Amino acid sequence: MEQIPAVTKERLLHLMRILENAGNEFFTSARIEGLTGWSSHTIRRDISHLEAFAACGEGTAEGAQSRLGSANGYAPACLVPLIRRALGLDRSRKYCVVGLGRLGSAYLNTLSSPGGGFELAAGFDVSVNRVEILKSPVPLYPVYKMGEVVSRFGIEIALLCVPAGAAQDAAERLAAAGIRGIINFAPVVLTLAPELAVRNVYLDEELRALAVRM
Amino acid sequence: MEQIPAVTKERLLHLMRILENAGNEFFTSARIEGLTGWSSHTIRRDISHLEAFAACGEGTAEGAQSRLGSANGYAPACLVPLIRRALGLDRSRKYCVVGLGRLGSAYLNTLSSPGGGFELAAGFDVSVNRVEILKSPVPLYPVYKMGEVVSRFGIEIALLCVPAGAAQDAAERLAAAGIRGIINFAPVVLTLAPELAVRNVYLDEELRALAVRM
Numbered sequence: 075m076e077q078i079p080a081v082t083k084e085r086l087l088h089l090m091r092i093l094e095n096a097g098n099e100f101f102t103s104a105r106i107e108g109l110t111g112w113s114s115h116t117i118r119r120d121i122s123h124l125e126a127f128a129a130c131g132e133g134t135a136e137g138a139q140s141r142l143g144s145a146n147g148y149a150p151a152c153l154v155p156l157i158r159r160a161l162g163l164d165r166s167r168k169y170c171v172v173g174l175g176r177l178g179s180a181y182l183n184t185l186s187s188p189g190g191g192f193e194l195a196a197g198f199d200v201s202v203n204r205v206e207i208l209k210s211p212v213p214l215y216p217v218y219k220m221g222e223v224v225s226r227f228g229i230e231i232a233l234l235c236v237p238a239g240a241a242q243d244a245a246e247r248l249a250a251a252g253i254r255g256i257i258n259f260a261p262v263v264l265t266l267a268p269e270l271a272v273r274n275v276y277l278d279e280e281l282r283a284l285a286v287r288m
Numbered sequence: 289m290e291q292i293p294a295v296t297k298e299r300l301l302h303l304m305r306i307l308e309n310a311g312n313e314f315f316t317s318a319r320i321e322g323l324t325g326w327s328s329h330t331i332r333r334d335i336s337h338l339e340a341f342a343a344c345g346e347g348t349a350e351g352a353q354s355r356l357g358s359a360n361g362y363a364p365a366c367l368v369p370l371i372r373r374a375l376g377l378d379r380s381r382k383y384c385v386v387g388l389g390r391l392g393s394a395y396l397n398t399l400s401s402p403g404g405g406f407e408l409a410a411g412f413d414v415s416v417n418r419v420e421i422l423k424s425p426v427p428l429y430p431v432y433k434m435g436e437v438v439s440r441f442g443i444e445i446a447l448l449c450v451p452a453g454a455a456q457d458a459a460e461r462l463a464a465a466g467i468r469g470i471i472n473f474a475p476v477v478l479t480l481a482p483e484l485a486v487r488n489v490y491l492d493e494e495l496r497a498l499a500v501r502m
Contacts, residue, residue, distance in 0.1 A: 083500045085325055091493075111299055111334075113327035120325075161500040169495065176394035181491070183390070184475070190492045191499075231498060255502045257494050261398070271501040273494060277395070278404045279305075280471050280489060281383065284445060285405075286297045286375040287485040288469045 078123045083161055085112060085120050090157040093150035100147030121148070124156040166191050168229045172217075172244055173236030174199040174208055177259055181233050182210050195227045200240075217247065224251040231255045238262045245272075292337045297375055299326060299334050304371045307364035314361030335362070338370040380405050382443045386431075386458055387450030388413040388422055391473055395447050396424050409441045414454075431461065438465040445469045452476045459486075 078086070092109060093101065103114040112120075121127050130152035158164050171178050174197055182197050197214040199205050205214040215223050223229070232253045236244045241260035248256060255271040258264055264272055292300070306323060307315065317328040317335075326334075335341050344366035372378050385392050388411055396411050411428040413419050419428040429437050437443070446467045450458045455474035462470060469485040472478055478486055 080501060081323070081325060084497075087497060087500050109295070111295060111327070111330045112325045113330070116325045116327070162502075163496060163499060167495075167499060176390045176397070180390035180394060184491055190495075192492065192495045230502065231495065255498045257498055271498055273498040273501070275489065275494060277398055278406065280487060281381075281404075281406045281445065282377060283298075283301060284469045284471055284485055284487040285377060285381060286301050287294060287487070288376075288444065 078160060082120045082123060085110075085116070086123075086157050086161060089117075089120070090154055090161070093148075093154050093157075096150045098150065100149055102147040105147065121153070124153070124160050127153070127156060130156065163191055166193055167231055168193050168195040168227055169231035169233060170194070170196040170198060170224070170227075170229050171233045171235060172198045172220075172248065173234065173240070174201075174204055174214065175235065175237070178233070178235030179208060179210075181235060182208070182212070192231070195229050196223055198223075217244075220247055221251040224248075224253060229253065231257070234258045234260060236260060292374060296334045296337060299324075299330070300337075300371050300375060303331075303334070304368055304375070307362075307368050307371075310364045312363075312365065314363055316361040319361070335367070338367070338374050341367075341370060344370065377405055380407055381445060382407050382409040382441055383445035383447060384408070384410040384412060384438070384441075384443045385447045385449060386412045386434075386462065387448065387454070388415075388418055388428065389449065389451070392447070392449030393422060393424075395449060396422070396426070406445070409443050410437055412437075431458075434461055435465040438462075438467060443467065445471070448472045448474060450474060 088110065089106065103117040106112065106117050107114050130148050169192055171181050171194070174182065178197065178199070182194070194212050196212055197210055198217050198220055199214065200217050202216045205216050208214060230253065232248045234241060234244060234248070234256050238260045241258065241262050242264055245256055245258070245264045245266055249266055249270050253270070256264070258272055258274045261276055266272060302324065303320065317331040320326065320331050321328050344362050383406055385395050385408070388396065392411065392413070396408070408426050410426055411424055412431050412434055413428065414431050416430045419430050422428060444467065446462050448455060448458060448462070448470050452474045455472065455476050456478055459470055459472070459478045459480055463480055463484050470478070470487070472486055472488045475490055480486060
Protein backbone atom coordinates (compact mmCIF):
# COMPACT_ATOMS: atom_id res chain seq x y z
CA MET A 75 0.00 0.00 0.00
CA GLU A 76 1.16 3.52 -0.64
CA GLN A 77 2.72 5.46 2.22
CA ILE A 78 0.23 7.81 3.89
CA PRO A 79 1.73 11.20 4.89
CA ALA A 80 2.03 11.74 8.68
CA VAL A 81 -0.26 14.77 8.74
CA THR A 82 -2.93 12.79 6.85
CA LYS A 83 -2.63 9.98 9.41
CA GLU A 84 -3.24 12.42 12.26
CA ARG A 85 -6.32 13.79 10.51
CA LEU A 86 -7.60 10.26 9.80
CA LEU A 87 -7.16 9.32 13.48
CA HIS A 88 -9.09 12.43 14.53
CA LEU A 89 -11.78 11.62 11.96
CA MET A 90 -11.96 8.03 13.23
CA ARG A 91 -12.61 9.34 16.77
CA ILE A 92 -15.42 11.57 15.51
CA LEU A 93 -16.96 8.73 13.51
CA GLU A 94 -16.64 6.21 16.37
CA ASN A 95 -18.70 8.50 18.59
CA ALA A 96 -21.20 9.30 15.87
CA GLY A 97 -23.49 6.30 15.76
CA ASN A 98 -25.13 5.72 12.42
CA GLU A 99 -25.48 9.21 10.99
CA PHE A 100 -23.84 9.94 7.66
CA PHE A 101 -21.07 12.52 7.43
CA THR A 102 -20.68 14.75 4.41
CA SER A 103 -17.27 16.30 3.87
CA ALA A 104 -18.96 19.68 4.40
CA ARG A 105 -20.11 18.56 7.86
CA ILE A 106 -16.60 17.28 8.65
CA GLU A 107 -15.23 20.64 7.52
CA GLY A 108 -17.58 22.33 10.00
CA LEU A 109 -16.37 20.11 12.86
CA THR A 110 -12.65 20.29 12.10
CA GLY A 111 -11.91 23.23 9.82
CA TRP A 112 -10.22 20.97 7.27
CA SER A 113 -11.26 21.86 3.74
CA SER A 114 -13.59 19.46 1.92
CA HIS A 115 -10.80 19.04 -0.62
CA THR A 116 -8.37 17.95 2.14
CA ILE A 117 -10.94 15.57 3.63
CA ARG A 118 -11.68 13.92 0.26
CA ARG A 119 -7.98 13.61 -0.49
CA ASP A 120 -7.28 12.09 2.95
CA ILE A 121 -10.07 9.56 2.55
CA SER A 122 -8.86 8.72 -0.95
CA HIS A 123 -5.76 7.21 0.71
CA LEU A 124 -7.93 4.43 2.16
CA GLU A 125 -8.16 1.19 0.28
CA ALA A 126 -11.69 0.48 -1.01
CA PHE A 127 -12.87 3.88 0.26
CA ALA A 128 -15.13 4.28 -2.76
CA ALA A 129 -17.57 1.77 -1.25
CA CYS A 130 -18.14 4.21 1.63
CA GLY A 131 -17.94 7.16 -0.67
CA GLU A 132 -19.59 10.50 -0.91
CA GLY A 133 -21.40 11.09 -4.16
CA THR A 134 -19.78 8.21 -6.03
CA ALA A 135 -21.69 5.64 -8.01
CA GLU A 136 -20.40 2.93 -5.68
CA GLY A 137 -21.37 4.99 -2.67
CA ALA A 138 -24.89 5.49 -3.90
CA GLN A 139 -25.31 1.78 -4.42
CA SER A 140 -23.67 0.67 -1.19
CA ARG A 141 -25.59 -0.44 1.84
CA LEU A 142 -23.10 1.42 4.03
CA GLY A 143 -22.25 4.51 2.04
CA SER A 144 -24.53 6.98 0.34
CA ALA A 145 -24.41 9.89 -2.04
CA ASN A 146 -25.18 12.06 0.98
CA GLY A 147 -22.07 11.34 3.00
CA TYR A 148 -19.71 8.79 4.48
CA ALA A 149 -21.04 6.02 6.71
CA PRO A 150 -19.09 5.60 9.98
CA ALA A 151 -19.60 1.82 10.07
CA CYS A 152 -17.98 1.61 6.63
CA LEU A 153 -15.14 4.10 7.06
CA VAL A 154 -13.94 3.28 10.60
CA PRO A 155 -12.57 -0.22 9.80
CA LEU A 156 -10.85 1.13 6.67
CA ILE A 157 -9.18 3.90 8.66
CA ARG A 158 -8.19 1.44 11.40
CA ARG A 159 -6.52 -0.82 8.84
CA ALA A 160 -4.82 2.05 6.99
CA LEU A 161 -3.39 3.37 10.26
CA GLY A 162 -2.13 -0.06 11.30
CA LEU A 163 -4.45 -0.13 14.32
CA ASP A 164 -5.90 -3.51 13.36
CA ARG A 165 -3.14 -5.54 15.01
CA SER A 166 -2.08 -5.89 18.65
CA ARG A 167 1.05 -4.16 19.99
CA LYS A 168 2.95 -4.76 23.22
CA TYR A 169 4.10 -1.98 25.49
CA CYS A 170 6.14 -1.63 28.68
CA VAL A 171 6.40 0.87 31.53
CA VAL A 172 9.83 2.32 32.27
CA GLY A 173 10.39 3.94 35.68
CA LEU A 174 8.26 2.46 38.45
CA GLY A 175 7.82 5.44 40.74
CA ARG A 176 4.33 6.79 41.48
CA LEU A 177 3.40 7.55 37.87
CA GLY A 178 4.94 4.37 36.46
CA SER A 179 3.34 2.09 39.02
CA ALA A 180 0.02 3.85 38.36
CA TYR A 181 0.36 2.91 34.68
CA LEU A 182 1.33 -0.66 35.60
CA ASN A 183 -2.13 -0.88 37.12
CA THR A 184 -4.03 1.05 34.44
CA LEU A 185 -4.76 -1.64 31.92
CA SER A 186 -5.58 -0.45 28.45
CA SER A 187 -9.02 -1.54 27.34
CA PRO A 188 -9.48 -5.13 26.14
CA GLY A 189 -9.66 -5.25 22.36
CA GLY A 190 -8.07 -1.80 22.13
CA GLY A 191 -5.02 -3.30 20.45
CA PHE A 192 -2.42 -2.70 23.17
CA GLU A 193 -1.07 -5.18 25.68
CA LEU A 194 1.06 -4.33 28.72
CA ALA A 195 3.95 -6.83 28.74
CA ALA A 196 6.58 -5.70 31.27
CA GLY A 197 7.90 -3.01 33.60
CA PHE A 198 11.47 -1.76 34.14
CA ASP A 199 13.22 0.18 36.88
CA VAL A 200 16.82 1.00 37.77
CA SER A 201 16.18 -0.23 41.31
CA VAL A 202 16.47 -4.01 41.58
CA ASN A 203 14.90 -3.70 45.00
CA ARG A 204 11.80 -1.95 43.66
CA VAL A 205 11.47 -4.50 40.87
CA GLU A 206 11.45 -7.30 43.46
CA ILE A 207 9.02 -5.66 45.90
CA LEU A 208 6.36 -4.02 43.67
CA LYS A 209 3.13 -5.85 43.02
CA SER A 210 2.36 -5.93 39.32
CA PRO A 211 0.11 -7.76 36.84
CA VAL A 212 3.12 -8.22 34.51
CA PRO A 213 6.74 -9.25 35.11
CA LEU A 214 9.17 -6.53 36.23
CA TYR A 215 12.87 -6.34 35.34
CA PRO A 216 15.90 -4.26 36.20
CA VAL A 217 16.84 -1.84 33.43
CA TYR A 218 19.99 -3.76 32.42
CA LYS A 219 17.76 -6.56 31.10
CA MET A 220 15.84 -4.19 28.82
CA GLY A 221 17.43 -5.21 25.51
CA GLU A 222 16.87 -8.92 26.10
CA VAL A 223 13.27 -8.56 27.38
CA VAL A 224 12.12 -6.09 24.70
CA SER A 225 13.38 -8.39 21.98
CA ARG A 226 12.09 -11.63 23.60
CA PHE A 227 8.53 -10.24 24.12
CA GLY A 228 8.44 -8.19 20.92
CA ILE A 229 7.68 -4.99 22.83
CA GLU A 230 7.26 -1.99 20.51
CA ILE A 231 6.14 0.86 22.79
CA ALA A 232 7.37 2.30 26.11
CA LEU A 233 5.62 4.59 28.59
CA LEU A 234 8.51 6.66 29.89
CA CYS A 235 7.74 7.54 33.52
CA VAL A 236 11.22 8.29 34.89
CA PRO A 237 12.19 11.64 36.51
CA ALA A 238 13.01 14.49 34.12
CA GLY A 239 16.75 14.20 34.71
CA ALA A 240 16.81 10.52 33.74
CA ALA A 241 14.51 10.69 30.71
CA GLN A 242 16.99 11.30 27.88
CA ASP A 243 19.28 8.50 29.04
CA ALA A 244 16.37 6.07 29.49
CA ALA A 245 15.00 6.97 26.05
CA GLU A 246 18.37 6.24 24.44
CA ARG A 247 18.49 2.84 26.18
CA LEU A 248 14.98 2.13 24.87
CA ALA A 249 16.00 3.10 21.34
CA ALA A 250 19.04 0.80 21.58
CA ALA A 251 16.78 -2.00 22.86
CA GLY A 252 14.67 -1.74 19.69
CA ILE A 253 11.62 0.17 20.98
CA ARG A 254 9.82 1.97 18.13
CA GLY A 255 7.62 4.45 20.00
CA ILE A 256 7.74 6.30 23.34
CA ILE A 257 5.03 8.10 25.28
CA ASN A 258 7.07 10.57 27.29
CA PHE A 259 5.55 11.78 30.57
CA ALA A 260 8.74 13.54 31.72
CA PRO A 261 8.61 17.32 31.22
CA VAL A 262 11.62 17.41 28.91
CA VAL A 263 12.09 17.42 25.14
CA LEU A 264 13.81 14.18 24.10
CA THR A 265 16.43 14.23 21.35
CA LEU A 266 16.23 10.96 19.45
CA ALA A 267 16.60 9.55 15.95
CA PRO A 268 13.67 10.72 13.78
CA GLU A 269 12.53 7.15 13.04
CA LEU A 270 11.58 6.73 16.71
CA ALA A 271 8.02 8.03 17.30
CA VAL A 272 7.63 10.13 20.44
CA ARG A 273 4.44 11.49 21.94
CA ASN A 274 4.77 13.88 24.86
CA VAL A 275 2.14 14.09 27.58
CA TYR A 276 3.02 17.37 29.26
CA LEU A 277 0.89 18.53 32.17
CA ASP A 278 1.19 22.16 31.02
CA GLU A 279 -0.12 21.35 27.55
CA GLU A 280 -3.10 19.48 28.99
CA LEU A 281 -3.85 22.41 31.30
CA ARG A 282 -3.67 24.91 28.43
CA ALA A 283 -5.92 22.79 26.21
CA LEU A 284 -8.46 22.64 29.04
CA ALA A 285 -8.20 26.32 29.95
CA VAL A 286 -9.03 27.53 26.44
CA ARG A 287 -12.36 25.69 26.72
CA MET A 288 -13.33 27.18 30.08
CA MET B 289 -14.49 41.08 22.97
CA GLU B 290 -16.56 38.88 20.72
CA GLN B 291 -16.96 35.23 21.67
CA ILE B 292 -14.56 32.97 19.76
CA PRO B 293 -16.08 29.63 18.65
CA ALA B 294 -14.68 26.56 20.46
CA VAL B 295 -13.33 24.93 17.30
CA THR B 296 -11.52 28.17 16.40
CA LYS B 297 -9.97 28.26 19.88
CA GLU B 298 -8.62 24.74 19.42
CA ARG B 299 -7.10 25.66 16.08
CA LEU B 300 -5.59 28.84 17.54
CA LEU B 301 -4.03 26.84 20.39
CA HIS B 302 -2.54 24.39 17.89
CA LEU B 303 -1.30 27.30 15.78
CA MET B 304 0.23 28.91 18.89
CA ARG B 305 2.18 25.69 19.59
CA ILE B 306 3.50 25.62 16.01
CA LEU B 307 4.47 29.29 16.18
CA GLU B 308 6.10 28.96 19.63
CA ASN B 309 8.42 26.29 18.27
CA ALA B 310 9.09 28.15 15.05
CA GLY B 311 11.65 30.78 15.98
CA ASN B 312 11.58 33.87 13.79
CA GLU B 313 10.44 32.54 10.43
CA PHE B 314 7.31 34.01 8.90
CA PHE B 315 4.29 31.82 8.27
CA THR B 316 2.03 32.29 5.28
CA SER B 317 -1.47 30.88 5.53
CA ALA B 318 -0.50 28.55 2.66
CA ARG B 319 2.36 27.15 4.78
CA ILE B 320 0.02 26.73 7.77
CA GLU B 321 -2.41 24.91 5.46
CA GLY B 322 0.41 22.53 4.51
CA LEU B 323 1.20 21.83 8.18
CA THR B 324 -2.37 21.44 9.42
CA GLY B 325 -4.73 20.84 6.51
CA TRP B 326 -6.89 23.81 7.49
CA SER B 327 -7.86 25.87 4.47
CA SER B 328 -6.22 29.29 4.04
CA HIS B 329 -9.70 30.76 4.29
CA THR B 330 -10.25 29.08 7.68
CA ILE B 331 -6.84 30.22 8.92
CA ARG B 332 -7.42 33.84 7.90
CA ARG B 333 -10.87 33.83 9.47
CA ASP B 334 -9.51 32.31 12.72
CA ILE B 335 -6.76 34.92 12.92
CA SER B 336 -9.27 37.67 12.20
CA HIS B 337 -10.81 36.89 15.63
CA LEU B 338 -7.66 38.23 17.31
CA GLU B 339 -7.65 41.82 18.46
CA ALA B 340 -5.11 43.94 16.59
CA PHE B 341 -4.24 41.00 14.32
CA ALA B 342 -3.84 43.31 11.34
CA ALA B 343 -0.50 44.51 12.73
CA CYS B 344 0.84 40.94 12.32
CA GLY B 345 -1.07 40.49 9.12
CA GLU B 346 -0.51 38.71 5.91
CA GLY B 347 -0.68 40.96 2.89
CA THR B 348 -2.40 43.86 4.66
CA ALA B 349 -1.21 47.44 4.48
CA GLU B 350 -0.60 47.39 8.23
CA GLY B 351 1.25 44.12 7.95
CA ALA B 352 3.50 45.38 5.23
CA GLN B 353 4.42 48.38 7.33
CA SER B 354 4.86 46.53 10.61
CA ARG B 355 8.21 45.61 12.12
CA LEU B 356 6.76 42.26 13.20
CA GLY B 357 4.43 41.31 10.39
CA SER B 358 5.05 41.29 6.67
CA ALA B 359 3.16 40.94 3.43
CA ASN B 360 4.79 37.50 3.16
CA GLY B 361 3.28 35.92 6.24
CA TYR B 362 2.53 36.14 9.94
CA ALA B 363 5.32 36.78 12.44
CA PRO B 364 5.29 34.35 15.42
CA ALA B 365 6.60 37.03 17.85
CA CYS B 366 3.63 39.21 16.91
CA LEU B 367 0.88 36.58 16.76
CA VAL B 368 1.70 34.43 19.81
CA PRO B 369 0.90 37.09 22.46
CA LEU B 370 -2.33 37.99 20.65
CA ILE B 371 -3.42 34.35 20.60
CA ARG B 372 -2.44 33.90 24.26
CA ARG B 373 -4.59 36.88 25.25
CA ALA B 374 -7.53 35.85 23.06
CA LEU B 375 -7.49 32.36 24.58
CA GLY B 376 -7.34 33.71 28.14
CA LEU B 377 -3.91 32.14 28.72
CA ASP B 378 -2.39 35.44 29.87
CA ARG B 379 -3.55 35.11 33.49
CA SER B 380 -2.72 32.57 36.21
CA ARG B 381 -5.15 29.80 37.20
CA LYS B 382 -5.15 27.55 40.26
CA TYR B 383 -5.67 23.81 40.09
CA CYS B 384 -6.01 20.92 42.54
CA VAL B 385 -5.44 17.15 42.46
CA VAL B 386 -8.35 14.91 43.44
CA GLY B 387 -7.57 11.32 44.42
CA LEU B 388 -4.14 10.84 45.97
CA GLY B 389 -3.34 7.29 44.94
CA ARG B 390 -0.28 6.59 42.77
CA LEU B 391 -1.31 8.77 39.84
CA GLY B 392 -2.62 11.62 42.01
CA SER B 393 0.42 11.73 44.25
CA ALA B 394 2.61 11.68 41.12
CA TYR B 395 0.80 14.82 39.93
CA LEU B 396 1.13 16.42 43.38
CA ASN B 397 4.85 16.24 42.75
CA THR B 398 4.84 17.19 39.06
CA LEU B 399 4.86 20.96 39.23
CA SER B 400 3.71 22.74 36.10
CA SER B 401 6.40 24.98 34.68
CA PRO B 402 6.95 28.39 36.33
CA GLY B 403 5.38 31.14 34.26
CA GLY B 404 3.20 28.60 32.47
CA GLY B 405 0.11 30.15 34.01
CA PHE B 406 -1.00 27.29 36.28
CA GLU B 407 -0.47 26.95 40.02
CA LEU B 408 -1.06 23.80 42.07
CA ALA B 409 -3.01 24.88 45.17
CA ALA B 410 -4.33 21.79 46.99
CA GLY B 411 -4.96 18.05 46.99
CA PHE B 412 -8.03 16.07 48.08
CA ASP B 413 -8.67 12.46 49.02
CA VAL B 414 -11.54 10.52 50.61
CA SER B 415 -9.08 9.00 53.10
CA VAL B 416 -8.41 11.35 56.04
CA ASN B 417 -5.53 9.08 56.95
CA ARG B 418 -3.87 9.46 53.55
CA VAL B 419 -4.33 13.23 53.65
CA GLU B 420 -2.52 13.36 57.00
CA ILE B 421 0.34 11.05 56.05
CA LEU B 422 1.25 12.02 52.47
CA LYS B 423 4.13 14.43 51.88
CA SER B 424 3.08 17.22 49.57
CA PRO B 425 4.26 20.66 48.43
CA VAL B 426 0.68 21.99 48.89
CA PRO B 427 -1.94 21.52 51.64
CA LEU B 428 -4.08 18.36 51.47
CA TYR B 429 -7.71 18.08 52.57
CA PRO B 430 -10.36 15.41 53.00
CA VAL B 431 -12.97 15.49 50.24
CA TYR B 432 -15.72 16.83 52.50
CA LYS B 433 -13.84 20.16 52.70
CA MET B 434 -13.75 20.53 48.90
CA GLY B 435 -16.44 23.21 48.58
CA GLU B 436 -14.89 25.43 51.21
CA VAL B 437 -11.28 25.06 49.99
CA VAL B 438 -12.06 25.48 46.26
CA SER B 439 -13.92 28.68 46.99
CA ARG B 440 -11.37 30.05 49.51
CA PHE B 441 -8.38 29.48 47.18
CA GLY B 442 -10.21 30.34 43.96
CA ILE B 443 -9.35 26.96 42.42
CA GLU B 444 -10.69 26.63 38.86
CA ILE B 445 -9.29 23.32 37.60
CA ALA B 446 -9.08 19.76 38.96
CA LEU B 447 -6.93 16.83 37.90
CA LEU B 448 -9.23 13.89 38.50
CA CYS B 449 -7.06 10.91 39.51
CA VAL B 450 -9.58 8.69 41.34
CA PRO B 451 -10.37 5.08 40.33
CA ALA B 452 -12.79 4.63 37.42
CA GLY B 453 -15.67 3.62 39.70
CA ALA B 454 -15.38 6.81 41.76
CA ALA B 455 -14.86 9.29 38.91
CA GLN B 456 -18.45 10.33 38.11
CA ASP B 457 -19.26 10.95 41.77
CA ALA B 458 -16.05 12.92 42.36
CA ALA B 459 -16.66 14.99 39.22
CA GLU B 460 -20.16 15.90 40.42
CA ARG B 461 -18.73 16.98 43.80
CA LEU B 462 -16.19 19.13 41.95
CA ALA B 463 -18.90 20.71 39.85
CA ALA B 464 -20.92 21.47 42.98
CA ALA B 465 -17.78 22.97 44.58
CA GLY B 466 -17.50 25.45 41.70
CA ILE B 467 -14.68 23.90 39.64
CA ARG B 468 -14.84 25.04 36.00
CA GLY B 469 -12.60 22.50 34.26
CA ILE B 470 -11.54 18.88 34.83
CA ILE B 471 -8.69 16.85 33.37
CA ASN B 472 -10.03 13.33 33.71
CA PHE B 473 -7.45 10.54 33.92
CA ALA B 474 -10.03 7.86 34.80
CA PRO B 475 -10.96 5.64 31.83
CA VAL B 476 -14.64 6.57 31.92
CA VAL B 477 -16.79 9.09 30.08
CA LEU B 478 -18.07 11.67 32.57
CA THR B 479 -21.62 13.00 32.25
CA LEU B 480 -21.64 16.61 33.42
CA ALA B 481 -23.27 19.93 32.67
CA PRO B 482 -22.04 21.25 29.31
CA GLU B 483 -20.63 24.45 30.85
CA LEU B 484 -18.02 22.40 32.71
CA ALA B 485 -14.97 21.85 30.49
CA VAL B 486 -13.61 18.29 30.53
CA ARG B 487 -10.45 16.99 28.93
CA ASN B 488 -9.88 13.25 28.99
CA VAL B 489 -6.39 11.76 29.11
CA TYR B 490 -7.05 8.16 28.15
CA LEU B 491 -4.11 5.77 27.92
CA ASP B 492 -5.66 4.04 24.91
CA GLU B 493 -5.99 7.28 22.98
CA GLU B 494 -2.36 8.18 23.67
CA LEU B 495 -1.25 4.72 22.54
CA ARG B 496 -3.27 4.98 19.32
CA ALA B 497 -1.94 8.44 18.54
CA LEU B 498 1.59 7.12 18.99
CA ALA B 499 1.03 3.90 17.04
CA VAL B 500 -0.16 5.71 13.90
CA ARG B 501 3.20 7.46 13.78
CA MET B 502 5.28 4.30 14.09
